[in-house]
Amino acid sequence: MTRSSYELTYRGKSPEKAVLSTPALPLHLVKALRGPAGWRNILISGDNLNALASLLEMKKKGRLSSADGSPGAKLVYIDPPFSTNLEFRGKEKQKAYKDKVLGAEYIEFLRRRLILMRELLSPDGSIFVHLDWKKAHYIKAVMDEVFGEENFLNDIIWSYGGRGAKAVAGQFSRNHDIILWYRKGGRHTFNQLSFERAFTKKESGFKQDEQGRWFKTSPRGDYTDESIRALEKEGRVYRTRNGTVRIKYFLREERDLLFESKLVGDVWDDIPDAMHLSAAEKTGYPTQKPESLLARVILAASNPGDLVLDAFAGAGTTLAVAEKLGRRWAGVDSGALAVHTIEKRLLSIKDSRRIGKPSKRHGKACSPFEVFSVCPESGDCACGGGRGHDVKCRYSIDDSTGECVVRIERFRSLGSQGADDAGLDALSSVALDMDFNGHVLHMDSYHTKEELEKNGFEFRFPLEKVKGGVMLVFSDIYGNEKWFSGELA
Template identity: 45%
Template sequence: MPKKNKDTVRLEWSSRERARPGEGPDLLYLYKKELVLPLPAASSSRPGPHAPAVPPATGRLIRGDNLCAVEALLREGPGKNAELIYIDPPFLSKADYTHKITIQGHTINRRAYGDRWSREGYLDMLAPRLALMRELLTDTGKLFVHCDWRASGLIRILLDEVFGHGNFINEIVWHYGGRGAKATSGQFARNHDTILVYGRSPKARLNKIYTERLLSEKEARANGIRKDPDGRYFKTAPRGDYTDESIRRLEKEGRIHRTRSGKVRIKYFLEARGDKVVEQRPVGDVWIDIPDAMHSPLKERTDYGTQKPVALLKRIIESATVAGDLVCDLFGGSGTTAVAAASLGRRWISVEAGGAGTQVAKNRLAEIIKNPFTVEGLKDDTDKAAASTPSPIAPEEARLIIGPPLIKKNQDKSYAVELTLKGYEPGKKSSEDLPGKLLKAPLSLIDSWAIDWDYDAVLFRSMWRSSRGAGKDAGEVELKACATLKKKPSRICVRAVDIMGVEKEMEVGV
């Protein structure tokens, strides 16, 4: 925490002294529960080519309390520091949020998380986490905190204290669209969120990023864009501090424009794309061009409450990092930050306490990754020795029915393997929460299933998988898995998760 000075403002609340990091149960440690591998380019419904060498994992999806997770990450030592931490914590909204699951015409609302904090309880939760997040950042690292009118004032004072008010970088207004739901309740419509940006130190800087606008020639002229005799579009700016020598050099390059009164202005050429002129504008601190997740592309929507659009996270990541940097989201939700980071070539860590969010995030990431990622959990010190061996969380009465594997040796000495998911008997937990009609087609309840063709009884490696998808277009999983393996499998393990989050793992005899 930065040194205090006479200008330091401290936020006080009655339970503040109890909100200290490091307090609580025994230290927890991260353990790897699963390694999710990129699928081969060939369709999973037929044998594909031999898998290439597996690249190193570049992402970590962690299920657990983020306070304990950050403490565990800090104990891992140097080399784990983040260039960017983005958090989208609860908004102090006094509401509960769900993941809406659509299946065979039915809609099921699975609880995602609750946001029914008192103001004191909210600050007790957030203050120690912000303090630890600062320690996770590099010296040039940045923290983006996503909030709204309910808690932005409280969070701003906390961040001034934890990071130092001199390390404030920006307050971004994200105007997400005209819902206007409260426009008639004696106030202006509340149609924006606030994103507070702080640096770990004065060394923290944001990258300049630009938006593109395509203009017709008429629109270009109306916006002060001219066309030179060579057909090039350009804008002009005042001479500024350019020396006479620089002006002569620019004139040779055709970059000087003289007004009718003889004033010198600098030309900046614009790209022409077909019959359009491309105008690039630097992004400011008011973002009005990114709609909320309800208006995102259909394939992006997961029906997870409070999901943010990928475009928003891409802009944040591009403004704060370069390729290869580490991006962390410690209130990971449905995994949007991880999806955006992976698509931009960044390493990532996403921490989520809830089972619904972790399940949605894992399925989303598994569909788009080019590099493996790990699924991890937290165990206390007494379990550390056995931390690498996860135990299934399904009740004993949940049961998978898997047909015997069909194995055929090919002429090139590889093995074609086929495995079929024949049935599922949900446990009591799932049965109580679901309509009776769905229980008559239990295989439709499978949200995803994966196979480790060469299980070592230590770490489950997802070498083949199928998920039902998300949102209104969700379907059903593939029931037949096929693969081409270099060697005959000796131990096959299947792991399946149903739509209510019940996980079942079983080994298949070879």
């Protein structure tokens, strides 16, 4: 890294050495998905400063790597708070997170984490930092210091489309975010991507050749006469009326549409904002980003089996897309609602390894992951126990099937503000461990509220699988949990 001749100074800036000695708090394993031995994806609940230090320890011990053995993360994507001084809530008005770190404190908040993330990257890794128009330029200066100006790859403009609300009087409407992309050093993973733009045949202005194939043309550029002769044989040369040679590019055709393939540049204006997400993709978490945006980042800067890290995971978009694209993943978030949303989202992936494409292979579960907590002992976090709910279940045995039947008769969430909340409406999921070891919930089954509702708030499990203690974890829509044990054997 070359040393800059200028430096960003502000109140409270700590020496890099001090940042690098951030204590790595122990990671408490809270929940695990059963599965074959080997790599487990990682979800950490708690402040990401200590979590990143803990992940760094794992990297040093060789326990954090991509499938090809390269240490640490191949790709980091973060979408941190933008210092808006706002408080964000979920669609049921649940508290999500406060974005109240301002001024120099905000710059230092992010800088410390960026230093630790740089250390977590593998030698050919890179980092995407998603920001808005107000803070991106400060953080660009920070990233030049942390990563080196020579490692700056792109400032990507995500132009997400017009939204009336952003049209401010006296200003141009604000319709983009900025994503800064830096590599750790030397070389980095990059896959050139293309995307398709659709045109109706009538309005496209494209031409058709004598065989009926639609095409567009562009100037011959650097093509030699020899190359032109070769292209001519393939029917790829077009001559204008005055004889100028142009190169033909054939277009994909589907019914009355033509699709033009274009290389992805640094302005991404083909991905609409989260307001346009399908109902299936919407989690109800505020500031959720589209899966198609994350798919572009992940496909461009990583390969299958690579480790992708998001330390401000929110609704878990990065993690869900990494999962669907066959990458390893690690995520951190300090909010109970975020951690619960991520768990539910990942556990509801029925058809992983694919994104945005129809598939016939339904029913594939997500790969195993583990949920850890880095909260200090006395902290208020999302780990086992938490703030309880009032739950009443009726248990019975179905002799004909040998199953234990659990019917949830009453559920009263204590809610995020401690106030009683509306019964079963506030239930979000139930997880079950049929052989609880007294510490960690090894999930044998997971039932979303939507699935439970269809079955009259009843679920079943085979009695023969019960080895001793049964643990049920009831989560409410705020991300609070009630761990509920029972001896059924």
